[in-house]
Amino acid sequence: MVDYVVYGRGCFDQLDEIIAPxxxxxxxxxxxxxxxxxxxxxxxxxxxxxxxxxxxFADVSHEPKTDYVDAIAGRLREEFGTISGIIGIGGGSAMxxxxxxxxxxxxxxxxxxxxxxxLVKNKAVYKVGVPTLSGTGxxxxxxxxxxxxxxxxxMNSDFTPFDQIILDPELTRNAPKxxxxxxxxxxxxxxxxxxxxxxxxxxxRSYGEKAQDLCEIVFLRKDEWNEESDxxxxxxSFAGGMSIAxxxxxxxxxxxxxxxxxxxxxxxxxxxxxxNHLQEFYPEGVATFHRMVAKNDIHIPQGITSGLTDxxxxxxxxxxxxxxxxxxxxxxxxxxxxxxRERLRKLYELL
Amino acid sequence: MVDYVVYGRGCFDQLDEIIAPxxxxxxxxxxxxxxxxxxxxxxxxxxxxxxxxxxxFADVSHEPKTDYVDAIAGRLREEFGTISGIIGIGGGSAMxxxxxxxxxxxxxxxxxxxxxxxLVKNKAVYKVGVPTLSGTGxxxxxxxxxxxxxxxxxMNSDFTPFDQIILDPELTRNAPKxxxxxxxxxxxxxxxxxxxxxxxxxxxRSYGEKAQDLCEIVFLRKDEWNEESDxxxxxxSFAGGMSIAxxxxxxxxxxxxxxxxxxxxxxxxxxxxxxNHLQEFYPEGVATFHRMVAKNDIHIPQGITSGLTDxxxxxxxxxxxxxxxxxxxxxxxxxxxxxxRERLRKLYELL
Numbered sequence: 001m002v003d004y005v006v007y008g009r010g011c012f013d014q015l016d017e018i019i020a021p022x023x024x025x026x027x028x029x030x031x032x033x034x035x036x037x038x039x040x041x042x043x044x045x046x047x048x049x050x051x052x053x054x055x056x057f058a059d060v061s062h063e064p065k066t067d068y069v070d071a072i073a074g075r076l077r078e079e080f081g082t083i084s085g086i087i088g089i090g091g092g093s094a095m096x097x098x099x100x101x102x103x104x105x106x107x108x109x110x111x112x113x114x115x116x117x118x119l120v121k122n123k124a125v126y127k128v129g130v131p132t133l134s135g136t137g138x139x140x141x142x143x144x145x146x147x148x149x150x151x152x153x154x155m156n157s158d159f160t161p162f163d164q165i166i167l168d169p170e171l172t173r174n175a176p177k178x179x180x181x182x183x184x185x186x187x188x189x190x191x192x193x194x195x196x197x198x199x200x201x202x203x204x205r206s207y208g209e210k211a212q213d214l215c216e217i218v219f220l221r222k223d224e225w226n227e228e229s230d231x232x233x234x235x236x237s238f239a240g241g242m243s244i245a246x247x248x249x250x251x252x253x254x255x256x257x258x259x260x261x262x263x264x265x266x267x268x269x270x271x272x273x274x275x276n277h278l279q280e281f282y283p284e285g286v287a288t289f290h291r292m293v294a295k296n297d298i299h300i301p302q303g304i305t306s307g308l309t310d311x312x313x314x315x316x317x318x319x320x321x322x323x324x325x326x327x328x329x330x331x332x333x334x335x336x337x338x339x340x341r342e343r344l345r346k347l348y349e350l351l
Numbered sequence: 352m353v354d355y356v357v358y359g360r361g362c363f364d365q366l367d368e369i370i371a372p373x374x375x376x377x378x379x380x381x382x383x384x385x386x387x388x389x390x391x392x393x394x395x396x397x398x399x400x401x402x403x404x405x406x407x408f409a410d411v412s413h414e415p416k417t418d419y420v421d422a423i424a425g426r427l428r429e430e431f432g433t434i435s436g437i438i439g440i441g442g443g444s445a446m447x448x449x450x451x452x453x454x455x456x457x458x459x460x461x462x463x464x465x466x467x468x469x470l471v472k473n474k475a476v477y478k479v480g481v482p483t484l485s486g487t488g489x490x491x492x493x494x495x496x497x498x499x500x501x502x503x504x505x506m507n508s509d510f511t512p513f514d515q516i517i518l519d520p521e522l523t524r525n526a527p528k529x530x531x532x533x534x535x536x537x538x539x540x541x542x543x544x545x546x547x548x549x550x551x552x553x554x555x556r557s558y559g560e561k562a563q564d565l566c567e568i569v570f571l572r573k574d575e576w577n578e579e580s581d582x583x584x585x586x587x588s589f590a591g592g593m594s595i596a597x598x599x600x601x602x603x604x605x606x607x608x609x610x611x612x613x614x615x616x617x618x619x620x621x622x623x624x625x626x627n628h629l630q631e632f633y634p635e636g637v638a639t640f641h642r643m644v645a646k647n648d649i650h651i652p653q654g655i656t657s658g659l660t661d662x663x664x665x666x667x668x669x670x671x672x673x674x675x676x677x678x679x680x681x682x683x684x685x686x687x688x689x690x691x692r693e694r695l696r697k698l699y700e701l702l
Contacts (some may be wrong), residue, residue: 001352004509007554007597158355167554200583203358203518206590211562231553239557246358 001245002129002140004087007167009231009271012130015166016048019085022126022163027084028052030076031096034090034132035059041078047089052080060093062264064100068110072097073104074109085126088162091183092136092267093131094145099160102127103144111155112148120157129162132171134233135183136270137190137241139165152319166216167238168228181219181298182268184233185289188215189271192285193250194243197329204247211240219292248329249280251339255347257323258316263304276300277350279328305351317344352596353480355515360582363481363519367399370436372514373477378435379403382426383449385408385441385483398440403431406440411444411629413615415451417462417499417660421450423464424455434501439513442534443618445486446480447495450511453478462506463499471508483522485584486534486542486619488592497616503670518589520581522675532570532649533619535584536640539566539590540622543636545594547678555598556641557589562591570643599677600630606698608674609667614655627651628701632681656702668695 006014019029028051035057037043049055056072076083083105088098100126104111114120118282129139138144142156142161154160172180192214194204214236218229265273276293279286293300303311319325319346327335357365370380378512379402385409388394399404407423427434434456453475455462465471480490483663489495494505505511521532542563545555556595565587569580607621616624627644644651656664672678672695678686 001354001356003352003354005352005554005597006551014386169553200518202579202586203356203589206565206586210557214557228553235553235557238554246356257365 001161002124002161002165004164005167005253006165009170010168011229012046012166012168012171015087015128016050018164018166019048019087019126019128022085023050024082024084025338026052027082028054028080029288030086031055031085032058032086032094032101033070034094037132051086057093058090058097060090060097060125063093063260063266064097064144066115066146069100069104069111069146069257070095072103076105085128087128087130089130089132091131091133092138092145092186093273095131095136096146096154098127098129099124099138099144099162099276100155103155103157105122111146112150113344114155114157115146115148115151115153117156120155120159122159122336124159127162128177129165130171131165131167131234131237133175133179133183134172134230134237135185135187135240137187137244139167140238142245147261151322152257153323167234169234171232173227176319177296178298179268180233181296182266182272184215184219184236185256185272185275185292186268187211187233187236188219188289188292189252189275189285190244190249191215191240193252193330194247196282197248197250198248198332199329201246204243208240208243211236211243214239216288216292219296220288221244226274232305250330251278254320254323254326254330255344258348259304259351260319262312262316262321265304269301272300273351275302277347282321302351305348312350313345313348316348317341320344353512353514353516353580354663355447356518358517358518358520358579360520363397363522366438366479366481366517369517370399370438370477370479373436374401375433375435377403378433379405379431380435381437381452383408383409383423383437383445383452385440385445386412388483388609389566406458408446409441409448411441411448412615414444414611415448415495415497417466417497418450420455420462420465420497424452427456429516436479438479438481440481440483442482442484443537444472444488445497446482446487446489446513447497449478450475450489450513451481451497451506454508454510462497463501465501465506465508466497466502466504468507469509471506471510473510475501475510478513478601480516480540482516482518482585482588484526485523485581486531486536486538486586486591488538488588488595489639490518491589491592491596493596497511498612502673503608504674515520518585519614520578522586523581523585528647529649530619531584531622532647535570535587536623536626536643537619538562538584538588539570539604539640539643540626540636541595541600542566542591543633544603545598545657547633547636548599548601549683550598550680555594558590559598562587562594565590565631567639567643570647571639578689599676601677602629603675605671605681606695609652609671610655610700613663613667616655620652623651624653624655624702628698632657653702658701664696667699668692672694
């Protein structure tokens, strides 16, 4: 689990004090910040830069790739040798990138070598996560989703979670409405997948139910978005992340990974595009999702796979079916007989 | 937060494997086990003793006292110099004792020196918590309630939480029905106190609501106790502990501490005795509590303060009012004007 959690409106301003004891001699703190904030002078002035600290804007137009992780870590090693820590500030991509770079500061080779389960050997440098979008669960997860040369898969390890997270609902206030919905649905969808999966236990269930409730409150039961909604969705994200940390996601995530790998479709919207068509797997969850889409007046893209070649479909299918634990959680031990390449092809064609 | 959490039926049998990487040379692991298990050969045979490990039965007839902590830590230091870690197995007392002894293995002076907030200076030895009763939240809390020469107060610190907890609902299966209820009510009561306190935020609320729901499911909505009930109450305890870790308890705990200090009344039953009479502070919560008491056919003692001297009442009142953060959470900044010594005396006389 994450070691330290600070939660509260405005708590971002405690960051300077929180990281101070972790500063080592001349080694800088690196603030890896979503490029969305590059022109936000008011926000930038609140980042507690000291001496040789660096502010690095992470290009998260695309989700993190392993070679991007290697490039940032390589440059930091070259410039500083060692660093005191990394503070990732932003959406899921910025946080995943921060976790991955922190790991690559202390582990040899390339980021792609660590895509999988428990491959990371050395403790990462000190790392802090500050979410500015709620829903991904990246702030609590023990993975960091990365697209590598052969697969889209995270570095799942005991060394992956942040040492500290700063949960300040105020930071999510100005998120664009569509983006907020897609990212919020990432949480809702992984809760549905976790609660309906075969890996579920009472631990994951408690967290998943709470997170799903909170998503339904903010996206379905409340009639306007207010400060409390930001607070509730931030907790939904945290609880949803805890739920899948101890269980697994399901069909939407598995299928969405193929889209992300081939088309670069971002995780949040990709999950929505897929989940929109998963009535047969999650009838109740998808019905609720449809109501939330309608109530929030959100457009879910359609037809994104039309015109793809057979080879492209095959690539998506292979990437998706490569993530065995997800399929096993979703469909049980016999998942290979249930989700054949043909059936998955038909599903991709629907999107 | 606790670093590592393992949850699941039967997961106690992973203990040997989990602690193995933390064994240091000749330094033993100490298994500090609730004396309730002293004659349980089947359970004792599952404790993974190796080389010079020691099995110590903790006398938890009374709640842990600081001088008992000092005695155990002193003996261990004398015999081994240093130890690899402490595994606390039992109810809240056994777990609190394990945390306190782990702290006193690396901090000078006496346990009573550390009763308060953030007084502990050095990281404790490796410590693992294995609850065999659900409800106290001691498995996740950053305190360890201790009775010292002048106060009943925990060692609240960043070094107090366990490094690892093993949540195995099977271990709680044989808990005596009354004990299970009293300890479960500890959770229910601290949720009511947290949710109705002035310190509440969305983080604590999410956990508190979930824990309260689970308590109501097992003690009110279900008609028989089954395996799932053990699982649900164990999660209630965990979530309830998380809720108060980020908020505070309230009137029942503050008053109950006075009883515990003077009369040695155990925490679980003490909270029930007090909460039974707190309608004016927690009308809904107390009404639900009364229904749970009736449905589970539990006897809540009455008249335990009859015959006490003025001096004894004064002692309880002073101990109780000494815990300012609890009263402030319960009644707000002006708590001293609301809860006068006279009013508290009347409350104690009711019990």
